[in-house]
Amino acid sequence: MVTMAAPVVVGVDGSASSFQAVAWAAEEAALRGAPLRVVHAALRWAYDVPLVPQPAHWGADAEASVRELLRQATERAHAAAPGLEVTTEVVDGAAAGALAAAAGTAQLAVVGSRGRGGFTGLLLGSVGRDLAAEAPCPVVVVRHPPARDGAEIVAGVTGRPDQEPVLRFAFEEAALRGLPLRALHAWTHPATRAPGDMQPLVYDVEGVGQEEARLLAESLGGWREKFPDVPLVEHVVHEHPGKALVDASETAELVVVGPRSRGKVLGSTVYALLHHAHAPVAVVRHLAPHAHRP
Template sequence: MTQESGSIVAGFDGSDEAAAAVRWAARCAHATNSSLHVVHCSLWPLLTRHLGPVPGVSGSGLEQSARSILEDGVAVAAAEVPGLQVRSTLLHGLPAQLLAEISAGERMLVVGSRGLGGFLGLLVGSVSLELAATATCPVAVIRPELHPDGPVVIAVDASGSPAALDDACALASAWQAPLKVVHVRHEPAGYQLPEGRDAADAREVLASALNRATAKAPLVRVDGEVLADTSVPHAILKAAGEARMVVVGSQGRGILRETIGSTAHAVLHHARGPVLISRHGG
């Protein structure tokens, strides 16, 4: 997101969730003066060789069906933002792998969430989760609860999360939306941390992030807050309840390759509104 060039790539599979993501991506492309690239990934070539039309049945066949889905995605974008520059690509294979490849170096990848409908509170599908861990550009996962007048909320860790903060600043500036910067002090359950060195360090982290944010987004209102909670993701989600977008960094210390940090993982799973996972590079 921090780069000035590149398209916004939107994955589309024909579902209602994907249509909502394409509409969001179209509006975001318009706000950021970007082009939109709608992509559909067809799995059928992995399952069968019979992709052609049924003899005597016009417009039939699995390949034609895939093309029709892609055309529907383009139509959704065009209806949402008339005149927007939109191109489309039909790919064949596994969606997570192909979307990660085609979005490399682009401004943003946007996908819908096709989770388990609230089962155990987990609202993100496997493709979205894999992309959040493997893509090399920021990944926006769009949820049904949209707050177009809400702030952009960015959670910074002890490092200040500079890349994620820059992404949040870029979105807030494009939307002319307020920006809220939060840093969470982790408090062990049943134990309240004293106002000592740890509290001073947290305030310093926040102050540094606010200085960077006001420099990067001088035309928007920037607020900040140090939060304390037994769960860092819980504090972020509570702060982002009415957010237009919540932005988190992707770095963690997981033991597996191609994973995201535990905080980003939890926020992505439980957020009710759009989440941007700030990914850059390999």
């Protein structure tokens, strides 16, 4: 019995950013041997729904417009990945929640960083942020076309034990693309080892830097053995993580990070990347059970 790979889901609203996300998602789906599912979120209310202000009625013109939008998105996907299996769907609801629901059976969800606004606009401050916090699978926000010359995958490594999903995703992406992986650990104060630990007011930067390098090496653990064909660069820098990762994104094909917590609070580092990164950003909360494995 042949098991179909879980799809890659991409949200589209007709903006240039969302079409750029479609092209990126199509290439990613092809790399993973997965189908692509193009989703448009819309609020389709009838006139008798008591809402104020009353949204525009979903009629024949709107239906035709959406069909044309999905046709163009399919063409863009096939141009990026000829022969890819592409399906389209219109889902009801506000964009972030509707896309998060559509991603329930997906291995990856993709959106653009800027949209057309309104109910279906893929705005970074709303849809991209909320989807990254709510989706049951990793989410990629496509801000810019990724770097091609000397490109690498960059992973933000905190040293916390809950980072295994982030590292696995980053190594898998590097293996899929045949690219090196830069494991970047940025620090501003000595790391605390246990809840309640106090950070010293005065510390030796060089000595702490060496300790942070050991922390990074420990975090990478057996990943070199699991992915022996992925060139790995360990990079420790005394810098705010957000700035360090934004700087590293200039030569990255993809930046991979995890949120600060398991809830819907993404943290300042993720927000900084979503607003300023020079490459697509993958936010990995946890891996879905059907996620890709190389």
